Amino acid sequence: MLEQKRVAIFGLGYVGCVTAACFAELGHSVIGVDKDDAKVGNVLKGHAPFYEPGLEDLVRSNVSAGRLTATSSTAIALQDADIALICVGTPSERNGNLGLDQLRRVSEEIRDHLPGRSKPLVLAVRSTVFPGTCEEVVMPLFENDPLVSVVSNPEFLREGSAVVDFREPALVVVGGPDQNAVKAVADLYEPLGIPPCLVSLRTAEMIKYACNAFHAVKISFANEIGALCDPLAIDAHEVMATLCKDTRLNISTAYLKPGFAFGGSCLPKDLRALTYRAARLDLQLPMLTSTLPSNNAHLLRAIQSVLELSVDRLGIIGLAFKENTDDLRESPVVTLLEHLIGKGRTLRVYDPHIQMDSIYGANRNFILNAIPHIGRLLERRVEDVLNWAQYLVVAQKPSRELAEKIQKSRVPVLDLVGTAQNWVVSEEVGATV
DSSP states (O other), X not given: OOOOOEEEEEOOSHHHHHHHHHHHHTTOEEEEEOSOHHHHHHHHTTOOSSOOTTHHHHXXXXXXXXXXXXXXXXXXXXXXXXXXXXXXXXXXXXXXXXXXXXXXXXXXXXXXXXXXXXXXXXXXXXSOOOXXXXXXXXXXXXXXXXXXXXXXXOOOOOTTSHHHHHHSOSOOEEEOSOHHHHHHHHHHTGGGXXXXXXXXXXXXXXXXXXXXXXXXXXXXXXXXXXXHHGGGTOOHHHHHHHXXXXXXXXXXXXXXXXXXXXXXXXXXXXXXXXXXHHHHTTOOXXXXXXXXXXXXXXXXXXXXXXHTOOOSEEEEEOOSSSTTOOOOTTOHHHHHHHHHHHTTOEEEEEOTTOOGGGOOHXXXXXXXXXXXXXXXXXXXXXXXXXXXXXXXXXXXXXXXXXXXXXXXXXXXXXXXXSOGGGXXXXXXXXXXX
């Protein structure tokens, strides 16, 4: 059975009012807070302050049932609240930064009305804020109040479908250092039947930005493909509808894992061809055109992280552009080795699928043109690299057997591919990036 909570929601805009009405519909006792008397008055009369499909009925029915009310008084709102959600706007400033004036004002008002209160309060920031905002802007205001716990609870509501998005969520995220506070906010959503994602505070703040940026990238990608299809007399909708049928690689978790730069015989080549042909058609496709420079910038960051290791002997795990292949064409590891050799670093390399006497043709020509003395760097046995190296650079996802050998060697690890978090590696074994 749902444990009814008393919830104060600061801000009765699109996010706040929808959140207030929907939580009331779930059975909680909700009070909305806003300095705009018109918004407060509308809610008290059972009306939505703005048009949003389904919201008017929710406000009316829950005000009538006594589960939803509104006020302009922070003191009244906090009087019996268990949880306070901040749902104020964070508009862009001229330089592109977030405007946090409303967040600061509401947080300060809440702080100023807490003296004498003996009841714990969970303060959840639902507004979209950059990672670190809760720690740097909100939490310092309450550092002397042990009864207040701050969490992040980002919203994923779209105007025009916000009520449906709340009632049928694809994602519920709550993050913070106090697990009891995190659970208290997550429990508000229990009737919706979706397992909440309980994460760290900054992770919760960042997830919202990652989601919005990904949506923007998807829209821009589809529009640029459509722009290229048009002069080629291709049905762009047919292209994208077919692309979306692949749920293993295209519309999936595939490739959505931070790691090393991409390479190989397909992605770089095909991106170059696509952007070259677009330019011939006088088309500007800035997102697709920027993909290779973005990949190169990521590779340069990885190279810099390796160069910052103050050791003499570096062992490199992986040479091909990815695991389970011997394809060296446009492998980012080759570029990494070129930079390291150019800086005078002493290297040994191991790749389970590459030996100089077994590669031939374009593969052999490519690596010999890039690194003529690669044969002197390659080791046949990973043990020879592990016994020699002072530091390992993992540049290719290792097999389970290889990962276990790396762990047991206790050689420090710089992980470029994002797999080390799945290894059981103690802090003294090494670091990861």
